[in-house]
Amino acid sequence: METIEFQGGLFSDEVQGGRTGARIRLxxxxxEAETPIGQHFRVPYADCQLEQGGASGRMIFCHTPDRxxxxxxxxxxxxxxLARSGGERVVEELKRLGLTARKERNRYQLQVVLGLVAMLLLSMGAVRLIKLAGTRAVHSLPVSVDRKLGGLAMEAMSLEGPKVSDPVLVGTMEKLVSRxxxxxxxxxxxxxxTVVDAPIVNAYCLPGGRIVVYTGLIKAARSPEQVAGxxxxxxAHATLRHGLERIAQSASAVVALELLLSDVGGMLAMAVELARHGVLTSYGRExxxxxxxxxxxxxxxxxMDPAALADFFAILKEEHGEVPDSLAWLSSHPQLSERQTELRRRAELSRPAAAEPLGIDWDEVVRHAKDPQSRHAVDSKSKVGEHPGQAESR
Structure with missing residues (x-):
């Protein structure tokens, strides 16, 4: 049988950064896919789930059932x-995808033009400038884009443990956010x-304001002010639009050009893939x-006194070390001691004019976080062993 090969890429937690280019063989x-460093992956035709999208609207994704x-x-x-090699089931999947081709025609024509421009600029060594401009362009997008991105990402991400419906835990987190x-x-x-019952010291906020807090973080904190920090x-990651910047930084030159033209279709597709592989909520040092x-x-x-967050850093450093690999919420960019010093300096420069008590019984909150019998958990789509951003979270 003739070997059929193409150039493409893959998303997988087993590759660095969650995404890599690959040589594809049918x-x-x-x-089958082989990465530049020789890793091999395969999606069996019998299990292959097809999806059309990407920046061009013509990219074909071959997913395993668990994605x-x-x-x-x-x-x-x-x-x-793919139709010739994959058999009847794959042909039917491709026919289903073909129903959307007409809707994508105008978008595809735009992508052809953008692609030609990108190729021209590539030859001029300007791709980095395009992507930098695309990253800056996200700050001019309407907030409705953030909300759309956050909703799609929340649907795509897996949590580690069930969602918690206990009003003490959920109500306390909502009270801190409302403050x-x-x-x-x-x-x-x-x-x-969303409060998630899992022993992970982690919290994150997706674009648009979707917040997830793990009970492990609540149990590790010694005051509500520390969790508020x-x-x-x-x-702040959401209000500074760091998630949107992360998407733009990971995108191709074509997607960056789209952003400059206020076309967010490719950005939405990229957000979903980054969210599925836990890359959306990992940030750089700055x-x-x-x-x-x-x-x-x-x-x-x-x-509230911002030194509370520095106090929380001190607790975690004392209990887990400078760069604790076991803690999802922390990152080595920058390290704990450096962040703690900067926060204390900021707190010394300006104390809150009128500190207002939060009125929260923290001992009671921690008891609810520790005792699964005292709360009611709701069902979740989350899967054990998967949680976003664990490798390079905040």
Missing amino acids: GLEGV RLSIFCEEKGFPQA LEPHARLPGLEYQV VLGHEI QESAADMEGAEMMLKAG
């Missing part, structure tokens, strides 16, 4: 070759809090520092 039993592996390609002859919300930099976000930091300072500013305006 084998006897499935779609832990996605092989993708947008070369012109790939669908036809910070009036002082958020970006208006128009819709904050929604964490929430302020995470909300973004982490900016979120620390922005969160501290929110706490000050809300009548």
Whole structure:
């Protein structure tokens, strides 16, 4: 049988960064991919679930049923070759995808033009400038884009453990968020809090204001102000639009050009894939520092001392070390001691004018977090062993 190969890529937690380019081969039993460093992956035809999308609208994604592996390609002859190699089931899947081709025609024509421009600029060594411009362009997008991205990402991500319906835990987190919300930099976000029952010291805020807090974080904190500091930091990632920047930084030059033209279709598709592989909520050193300072500013305006977050860092450093691999919420960008020093310096420069007590019985909150018999958990789509951003979270 003739070997059929294409250029494409894949999404998988087993590759660095969650995404890599790959050489794709249509084998006897499935779609196979080999990465530049020699890793091999395969999606069997019998299990292959197809999806059309990507920046061009013509990219074909071959997913495993659990979506832990996605092989993708947008070369012109790939669908036809896949139909010849994949058998009747794959042909039916491709026919189903063909129903949307007419709707994508105008978009595809635009992508052809953008692609030609991108190729021209590539030859001129300007791709980095395009992507930088695309990253900056996200700050001019309407907030409705953030909300759309956050909703899609929340649906795509897997949590580790069930959602918690206990009013003590959920109500306390909502109370802390409502205290910070009036002082958020970006208006128009819709904050929604989800508490997840899992022993993970983690919290994150998706674009648009979707907040997830793990009970492990609640149990590790010694005061509500410390958790408020964490929430302020995470909300700052959303108000500073770091998630949108993360997508733009990971996107191709074509998607960056789309953003410059206020076309967010490719960005939405990229957000879903990054969310599925836990990459959307991992940030760089500058973004982490900016979120620390922005969160501290929110706490000050809300009548809370930002040194509480530095105190939380001190607890975690004492119990787990400088860069604790076991903690999902922390990152080595920058390290704990550096972030703690900067936060204390900020707190010394400006204490809250009128500190207002939160009125929260923290001992009771921690008891609810520790005792599964004292709360009622609701069912979740989450899967054990998967939780977003564990490798390089905040």
